[in-house]
Amino acid sequence: MSQISLHNVTKTYQIGEDNLVAVQDISLDIQSGDFISIVGHSGSGKTTLLSLIGGITTPTSGRISFEDMDLSAMGSDGLSEYRCQKIGFMFQFASLLPMLTVKENLLLPTMFVPGSERTDAAKLDDKAAELLRSVGLLDKINAFPCQLSGGQQRRVAIARSFMNNPALILADEPTGDLDEDTEQEMINFFKSMNQTIGITFVMVTHNTELASHTPRRLRMHQGSLQML
């Protein structure tokens, strides 16, 4: 059984009277523990594809399932629980909440876990600290996002995506703001999480060099997906 299955998935946006096809008739199976990279030009539909898999938008046609559960049958709350418990998002833009400290930004997704009020707050704090240590920002735990550089903010967002122990990480240009050394550190971190815990990674990037680190590489072009 595939972890994620896309069957003839199409997503179109209506812009005025025109229909823009962002994703066209894509079928794809992703197995648990896969590490996939998707490369492609801007506007090729990479982010839309990640958003469809992550359940933050719905397909115009076709079917997406996670472990045989049809996302379209989940409803709004069901999709929220799916995102909360199964998915870790790394956005391509600054996605930290400005009024929260680094630690609070990491704790944010844990608030949405059903029954989270019964979870030991100290354990969550420890987990946040551990993840920050992994991305090299433990010393910034009480800083606010405005006190961090773009690259540091990106690393905090990376750490946050692991807070709820996701089964699948959807990473949209995750190393966009990082220097080469830090980029390599993050890729090593991803690989380690993939290999030791078995987290599935679907990573979108412009960077073909970065994509070359992944065992399975795909290319998106005008909404369609091709194997590399």
Add this chain to the structure above:
Amino acid sequence: MTERFTLSSLAIRNLRRRPLRTAILVAALTLMVASLIFALSFVMRVNASIQLTSERLGADLLIVPTGARGAAEDILVESHARSFYMNKSIIERVRKVAGIDKLSHQTYLVSLIGMCCSVPESMVVAFNQETDFVVKPWLKNKLGRNLKKGEAIVGEESAFNISLGLVEMEAQLFGNPFKMVGVLDKTGSGLDTAIFISDDNIEDIIKNSDAKIKADQISVIFAKIKKGADAYKVMSEIENNIVEVDVVMRKDIGKSLLSALSDIRKIFYFTMILSTILSLFLVWAIFTAIANERTREVGIMRALGAKEGHVVKLFLFEVLVLGVIGSIAGIIVGTSLSVLLAKNFSILKNLPIDIGLLSRMLIAAAGLLFGTGICVIGALSPLNRLKKLEPLIAIKQE
């Protein structure tokens, strides 16, 4: 112990992001609730005063000389000193009307310091002790006996009583010495400011002063009607048969005051409606701005697993905090204003009672509910739009 990070702490953090905007919204709510509290306090105080007066008089009908209805209400409800007279023989004519059970009468005199009396301007009420059912219950409670000739008892709020702690004091009333034998308990009516004497003193008053009253004159007749009798019918019959009098029903006492106040009440209500609309609009506008400003954040939170319910809870918490703070501030301001400014409203100044603690608490609860409700209603539309947004669309918004 590690403090748990919750939606409520997130909401408080959000409110602190724009302190000026939060303060403006709280101030607007404060003003709206304060004006509501002030208006309600004013109206309730007038109503309570009138209701208490009509209940405590113990009479079903009040019979006064034609045209003196307003003056009688001035005395009973507003504590003004007034005098008006009709012929005593009217008592027997009223007694003949079908449905009348008991009658008692009073005669009103106004004391003037330095002219006739040694006390400040007060209503002096001469009542008939044989027939009285208005003053006697209080008199019996306090003195335990009838007043003798040359004795007086004063109402609880009588000015000189309060200032002098008057008991067993000699005072000059209309050229006659009177011994003040006690202070009546508070009745809640305008008579609390009066001095009561027995009407067998009137002869001496006429003899020893310039009081413009004749021996055969009285001011008011209080009537109790028989059980089962129709008060309207009795009133109509009195007014049809005795043209020299006006009749006021118990439930109509204070009607002329209420009618005089109706324009003030309309202004209050109109102001309330306007300030409510303005506050609703302000809350809507501010929360629309907040929703627009935080659309992307909400999108990120939804992508991280927040349900629509989480978004609603987060914003409702902010709305409720604002509503409760604004309302409590409004209750404090409104209550203070209603107490402090009461002295500047002649109508309130003369009303014998203030509203009780329970009424004040009810008004405060109404203010809290109203202020918070306005906040919630104003925020509903932008909140509903925000929670329904697809996370990807929300994230893409700048």
